[in-house]
Amino acid sequence: MTAIPPDAVVAAWVRLVRARHRVLGAVEAELKRAGFPPLAWYDALLELRRAGEAGLRPYQLEGAMLLAQYNLSRLVDRLAAAGHVVRAPTPADGRGQVLTITERGCALLAAMWPAYAAAIGRHMGAHLTEAEAATLAALLDRLLAPPAEPG
Amino acid sequence: MTAIPPDAVVAAWVRLVRARHRVLGAVEAELKRAGFPPLAWYDALLELRRAGEAGLRPYQLEGAMLLAQYNLSRLVDRLAAAGHVVRAPTPADGRGQVLTITERGCALLAAMWPAYAAAIGRHMGAHLTEAEAATLAALLDRLLAPPAEPG
DNA sequence: GCCATCCGGATGCAGTTGCATCCACCATGC
DNA sequence: GCATGGTGGATGCAACTGCATCCGGATGGC
Structure with a gap:
């Protein structure tokens, strides 16, 4: 159970962290330069x-985005303050609320996507053929599968 | 230049972010449960x-780890405070300093590695064959290549 | 030698995250 | 109906990050 993983696994691990750091940094920087909010806003609104x-x-x-509860609560604060989202009480459950996107939120999505897509293309697509991208996506998907069951 | 990237690229992008989030979260959580400091400490000491x-x-x-200058400065503060690293003035350059790892720092590396490796194996290795890991590493490497030159 | 500029590194401050806890409301047992 | 435990969501506080700026020493022009 505590066997040292093969070199290839460690290599993939290191590159996973570094590649994501690099590409995300570049993409977020581009969006910020264009005056857009962080990507978390985009994900939530989407x-x-x-x-x-x-x-x-x-x-x-919270489940859809891999985000901690307190963290989401504050993200929604900001989105609501910016008018992208509306919080409404739930009739069904007095503790809860329902979040809905506003016109303004939709407009932000629409405005961000071209810039976002272009950044993805530049910082990710430019390095890979389409077939490679598909292979990469499939391999990364494996990592998202439920954790291996203890035998 | 602002062409929409193919779906496979976008898919790979989303999975890159999510897979890293998931695996890193799991690995860091394991290390923390075992009483170890964050992975950044490990990287720096390594x-x-x-x-x-x-x-x-x-x-x-700073160059070796992809870390901002001010961020590194404070990481070194913490490492030094914990006795893992020593800051010494440079003879060659009066503004600078030289960082060296201490015995204690080496001990931390030695103590962390088995737990770290096991976590990598569990959360990454268990999902991939060795060949797949090698392919994944190679593909991710492409993303780390210098940005495409503007034609 | 003297000044302007650049570079290595630190730091004040605001914004964000993680953690623990808290509050309100639902659900269940009785 | 009322105590008990569980769940949805918020929040105080400490730690950390990003940004801008600052400081001191190096470097180059003259």
Whole structure:
């Protein structure tokens, strides 16, 4: 159980961290230069747009984005303060709320996507063929599978 | 220049961020549970051990780890406060300093590695064959290549 | 020698994260 | 109906990050 992993695994691990650091840094920097908010805003708004008028409960959004509860709570604070999101009480559950994206939020998504996509293309796509990207995506997916069961 | 990247690239991008988040989170959590400091400490000490008695200048360490200058400055503060690293003035350059790892720092590296390696194995190795890990490492390496030159 | 500039490194401050805890409300047993 | 425990979400506080700036020493022009 505590066997040392093969070199290739350690190499992949190191590169995973570094590549993500590098590409994310470059992409976020581009977006910031263009005057856009952090990517977390984009992700949250994207989920909310996908949910449509029904909206999402904060805990659902928390599950969809891999984000800690307190962290999401404060992200929603900021999104609401900026007018991208509306918090409404739930009829069904007095403790909870429903989050829905506003027009303004949709507009932000629409404005960000071209810049975001271009940045992804520049910092990721430019380094890979389409086939390589597909292979990479498939391999990374393996890492997202549920953790290996203890035999 | 602002072409939308193909779906496979976007898919790889999303999975890159999520996979790193997931695996890093799991690995760091394991190390923390075992009472160890954050991985940044390990990385820094590893570089310093590699440099041996000659040590490293902070700006060299900054380059080796992808870490902002002010950030490194404070990481070194913490490492020094914990006795893992020694700051000494440079004879060659009055502004600078040389960082060297202490016995205690080496001991920490030695203590952390088994736990770290086991965590990598569990959260990364368990999901991939060795060949897949090698492919993944190679693909991620492409992302670390210098940015594409503007034609 | 003297000045302007640059570079290595530190630091004050604001914004963000992690952790622990708290509050309110739901659900269950009785 | 009321105590008990669980769940959704917020928040005080300490740690950490990013940014801008600052300081002191090096370097180059003259």
